Amino acid sequence: MELLVTGSGTAVPSVRRCAAGYSLAVAGQRLQIDSGPGTMRQLARFGIAPEQVDCLCYTHTHPDHVADLVPFLFASRYGQTEPRTRPLAVVGGRGFGAFLAAQQAVYGHWLEPDGFALHLHELATDGADRWAGDGFCIASRPMRHIATSVGLRVEEVATGRSICFSGDTEFTDELVRLAAGTDLLVCECANPEAAPMAGHLIPSQAGRIAAASGCKALLLTHFYPPCDEADLITPLRRHYAGPLMLAEDGLRVVV
Ligand SMILES: [Zn+2]
Numbered sequence: 087m088e089l090l091v092t093g094s095g096t097a098v099p100s101v102r103r104c105a106a107g108y109s110l111a112v113a114g115q116r117l118q119i120d121s122g123p124g125t126m127r128q129l130a131r132f133g134i135a136p137e138q139v140d141c142l143c144y145t146h147t148h149p150d151h152v153a154d155l156v157p158f159l160f161a162s163r164y165g166q167t168e169p170r171t172r173p174l175a176v177v178g179g180r181g182f183g184a185f186l187a188a189q190q191a192v193y194g195h196w197l198e199p200d201g202f203a204l205h206l207h208e209l210a211t212d213g214a215d216r217w218a219g220d221g222f223c224i225a226s227r228p229m230r231h232i233a234t235s236v237g238l239r240v241e242e243v244a245t246g247r248s249i250c251f252s253g254d255t256e257f258t259d260e261l262v263r264l265a266a267g268t269d270l271l272v273c274e275c276a277n278p279e280a281a282p283m284a285g286h287l288i289p290s291q292a293g294r295i296a297a298a299s300g301c302k303a304l305l306l307t308h309f310y311p312p313c314d315e316a317d318l319i320t321p322l323r324r325h326y327a328g329p330l331m332l333a334e335d336g337l338r339v340v341v
């Protein structure tokens with residue numbers, strides 16, 4: 087599996103950090119986990135055409151995670167490259183179908199799939215769930231952020247490797263369970279230790295979750311600008327001693 091960080095940032099416009107997004111090559115498929123504003127341009131920057139993406143997966147419907155769903159669907163219909171024919175899976179928490187339908191109600195036929203099938207899969211937001219893709223599985227658990235938030239764990243069937251995405255969340259044992267033994271935990275750390283924010287994690291909490299989960303490596307991400315001026319590592323290291331990376335746009339991690 088190869089992870090490419092398309093966006094290590096948040097709602098704050100930033101040259102350094104695009105809003106949330108991760109491109110994942112797994113079992114010959116390409117998944118996009120979240121697509122905040124700017125994701126389409128990031129994919130172009132990294133040479134990934136929309137028609138190469140087999141599956142869009144969403145942790146929740148905050149705009150910094152989902153805004154580029156609209157331009158993705160528009161480009162899939164009116165892109166100047168090869169027209170899309172391969173099916174598109176869209177995976178999100180319960181209620182994502184209603185969110186998608188609302189977008190289509192606003193934009194009308196411009197967002198309707200043309201020449202390809204769109205398959206929607208909703209995951210439970212009140213307990214653990216699982217969806218089987220082609221050569222991979224996505225396990226999910228509810229996170230503590232908004233009602234429709236889910237953490238996602240992508241597992242490659244042939245290798246048994248996995249990458250777990252927290253999405254946005256406060257501290258929750260559900261993330262410890264979802265990330266248990268995973269090869270890479272991609273964990274939000276939106277704010278520095280001295281400035282916690284409701285609905286998000288600070289470094290010591292990310293460290294506690296990583297240690298309790300037994301993940302084999304930790305990638306911190308979703309940094310509001312104060313994170314770039316603060317020491318995230320010292321408070322985290324009081325809890326977690328394993329391999330640690332801080333996300334930047336364009337970072338690639340092979341698992
Ligand atoms: Zn966010």
Ligand SMILES: [Zn+2]
Nearest residue numbers: 146148231254
């Ligand atoms: Zn959010």
